[in-house]
Each structure stands twice: as C-alpha cells, then as structure tokens.
Amino acid sequence: MSRASLFVPLGVFLLIVVIGFFGFRLSDPHSLPSALLGKPFPDFSAPLLDDPARLVDRSALLGAPVLVNVWATWCPTCKAEHDELLRIGAETGIRIVGVNYKDDRAQALDWLVRYGDPYEFVIEDRDGSLGVELGVYGAPETFLLDADGRVVYKHVGDINPRVWRDDFEPLLADLQDD
Amino acid sequence: MTEAQSIVNFGRWPWASVAARAWRTLLLLWVCATPAWAATQVDIYDFPSPEHEARYRALIAELRCPKCLNTNLAGSDAPIAQDLRRTVHKLVSEGGLSDAEIRAYLQERYGDFVLYDPPFRPDTWILWLAPAAFLLLGVIVLLRLLRQPPADPLSAAESERLHTLLNRNSQDRN
Numbered sequence: 001m002s003r004a005s006l007f008v009p010l011g012v013f014l015l016i017v018v019i020g021f022f023g024f025r026l027s028d029p030h031s032l033p034s035a036l037l038g039k040p041f042p043d044f045s046a047p048l049l050d051d052p053a054r055l056v057d058r059s060a061l062l063g064a065p066v067l068v069n070v071w072a073t074w075c076p077t078c079k080a081e082h083d084e085l086l087r088i089g090a091e092t093g094i095r096i097v098g099v100n101y102k103d104d105r106a107q108a109l110d111w112l113v114r115y116g117d118p119y120e121f122v123i124e125d126r127d128g129s130l131g132v133e134l135g136v137y138g139a140p141e142t143f144l145l146d147a148d149g150r151v152v153y154k155h156v157g158d159i160n161p162r163v164w165r166d167d168f169e170p171l172l173a174d175l176q177d178d
Numbered sequence: 179m180t181e182a183q184s185i186v187n188f189g190r191w192p193w194a195s196v197a198a199r200a201w202r203t204l205l206l207l208w209v210c211a212t213p214a215w216a217a218t219q220v221d222i223y224d225f226p227s228p229e230h231e232a233r234y235r236a237l238i239a240e241l242r243c244p245k246c247l248n249t250n251l252a253g254s255d256a257p258i259a260q261d262l263r264r265t266v267h268k269l270v271s272e273g274g275l276s277d278a279e280i281r282a283y284l285q286e287r288y289g290d291f292v293l294y295d296p297p298f299r300p301d302t303w304i305l306w307l308a309p310a311a312f313l314l315l316g317v318i319v320l321l322r323l324l325r326q327p328p329a330d331p332l333s334a335a336e337s338e339r340l341h342t343l344l345n346r347n348s349q350d351r352n
Contacts, residue, residue, distance in 0.1 A: 127261075128257070131261065132262065132265050133287065135289070138258065
C-alpha cells in the first residue's frame with residue numbers, strides 16, 4: 001500500500017461531511033416548491049366573501065401583477081402578516097386578492113373590519129377545493145402572478161418585511177419592467 | 179434474556195419457559211401492529227362498489243400528506259390530508275380517471291412530494307442510480323483486494339528483528 005492511499009478514508013469522511021452539511025442545511029423539509037411555478041393560475045369559479053351571490057373566476061386576476069394571499073381567521077400567522085400586507089398595499093399599490101381558506105364567513109368579514117382590509121376582493125374557499133387546485137397545504141400562502149395570470153412565485157408562511165424585500169420586490173421589479 | 183429478567187414471572191411452573199416465550203411473542207406482535215391501528219382514519223364515505231373503495235384505500239395509503247414529513251394521506255389527521263382524501267374519494271367515485279391519472283392530478287398540484295416513489299427523471303437520476311453505483315464500487319474494491327497477492331513471508335533476519343522489537347516493548351512495560 002502506498003502512503004497516499006492511507007488518506008483515502010479521510011477523503012471519504014470529508015466527502016460525507018460535505019454532503020451531509022449541504023444536504024441538511026440547504027433544504028427546509030417543510031417547504032415544498034410549488035408545482036404551479038411558471039404555470040398559469042388554474043381556472044376556478046368561486047363566490048366573493050362579501051357577496052356570495054357573485055362568482056369570480058380567473059379573468060378577475062388578469063391585467064396587472066397581483067398577489068394572491070391565502071388566509072383564514074383560524075391562522076395566527078395570517079394575523080402576524082396582516083399589517084405587512086396593509087403596508088405593501090398602501091405603499092406599492094400592487095393588487096392584493098385574498099382567498100379566505102376554510103373559514104367562517106362572518107368571522108372573516110369581522111376580521112377585515114377589525115384589522116383593516118388590504119384586499120381588492122376576497123374569494124371564499126369554504127371547503128378548501130380551490131386550495132387543492134392551488135396546491136395549498138397550509139395558510140398563509142402567497143402567490144405572485146404576472147399580468148397574464150402566470151404563477152411567478154409562491155411563498156409559504158408569513159410575509160414579513162425581509163421576505164418582501166428579498167423575495168418579492170426583485171421579482172415584482174422584473175414584472176413591471178417588462 | 180434469562181427467565182429472571184422476564185417482564186412477567188411465570189415462576190417454577192413446568193411450562194414456564196414456553197409461556198414466557200409466548201408472552202414475549204404476543205407483546206412483539208402487539209407492538210408491530212400498533213402503527214396499523216394508529217394509521218386508521220375515520221372518514222365515512224360511500225362508494226359505488228367495493229372495487230372503488232379498494233382503489234381509494236390503496237391510493238390514500240400510497241400518497242403522502244403534503245403537510246407532514248412522513249405520513250401518508252390515510253394516516254394523517256392534518257386538515258389538508260382530510261381535503262385530499264375527499265378529493266381522492268371524489269375522483270375515484272366519479273370514475274373516468276385511472277389511478278395513474280389521479281396520481282398525476284395530485285402531482286400537478288402538490289409536486290413530487292405527494293408521491294413516495296420519486297419519478298425517474300434527469301434530476302432524480304442520482305437518487306435512483308447512486309445505490310447501484312455504490313454497490314458496483316464496493317464490488318470493484320472487493321475484487322481488487324481479493325486479487326492482491328498475499329504479502330511475502332518474513333525472512334529469517336526480519337523475523338529475528340520482529341522478536342527483538344516485541345520483546346523490548348514488553349520489557350519496557352514491566
């Protein structure tokens with residue numbers, strides 16, 4: 001055996017350390033990449049939260065970049081991001097559309113009165129079937145769509161100033177340049 | 179484990195060791211069976227036929243709950259798992275979609291994560307091929323080691339030197 005070959009186990013060990021380091025560090029096992037990225041926002045037809053007799057569909061989301069925010073009153077993280085959504089709506093003027101996910105209508109309307117309403121309109125998804133179409137697995141989730149209704153980005157979890165600045169703003173700037 | 183350490187002491191009864199072994203086997207079976215009970219969920223659905231129900235059960239046992247890291251749809255209480263069971267029930271009962279199409283339906287919405295079996299694609303080649311590659315590597319290393327000629331026996335002079343060294347070492351220790 002040559003002297004150099006004595007270092008082979010050390011090399012293998014270092015390889016395992018490096019693979020383990022990146023394998024465990026880079027991936028948050030709870031965050032799933034959206035299967036919808038780059039694809040058109042699915043067709044749907046669902047009632048408005050404040051006027052259930054009126055149905056909205058996909059065409060209501062076209063024409064300009066829009067944030068589609070999936071929220072519910074039973075979701076504490078949605079409360080945590082609410083002020084940030086109000087700020088984003090007021091400061092950037094981007095359209096924000098809500099999807100009220102598996103919630104109670106009266107409570108949801110009450111929430112919007114009490115905490116402020118950042119949404120242009122809110123779609124009611126009482127049984128979560130629109131959520132299944134969107135691949136939603138928990139609230140809050142926020143989709144960024146371009147003017148053609150294509151999903152550019154999806155964020156799972158609350159939108160806070162850091163997430164907005166690092167993840168959404170650059171994408172939004174790209175969309176508005178085009 | 180000796181009889182004295184057994185969880186249940188069957189004492190000096192003639193069949194004590196047989197009884198103790200049976201008891202341990204029973205305990206083991208019980209422990210093995212527990213996850214199956216835990217994975218039984220309580221939705222009540224009607225199906226057009228027993229075949230539909232069998233397909234539904236097979237699908238929810240095979241698909242993974244998106245909210246959970248390692249639970250299938252059948253075994254999860256998460257609201258999203260309930261929704262997806264309802265979706266699978268609807269797709270199965272309405273007919274028209276094969277099992278493969280139902281899998282594809284959920285994969286389109288929730289990604290590969292819902293499939294416990296990752297698809298074989300260029301970006302998953304390493305996942306599928308790495309074990310075979312490592313096995314091949316091991317076989318190659320093993321063959322090379324086996325083919326190596328045995329080391330030459332020591333010459334008389336080397337033997338002498340080895341003895342001296344070993345003796346010196348043991349004297350040092352005393």
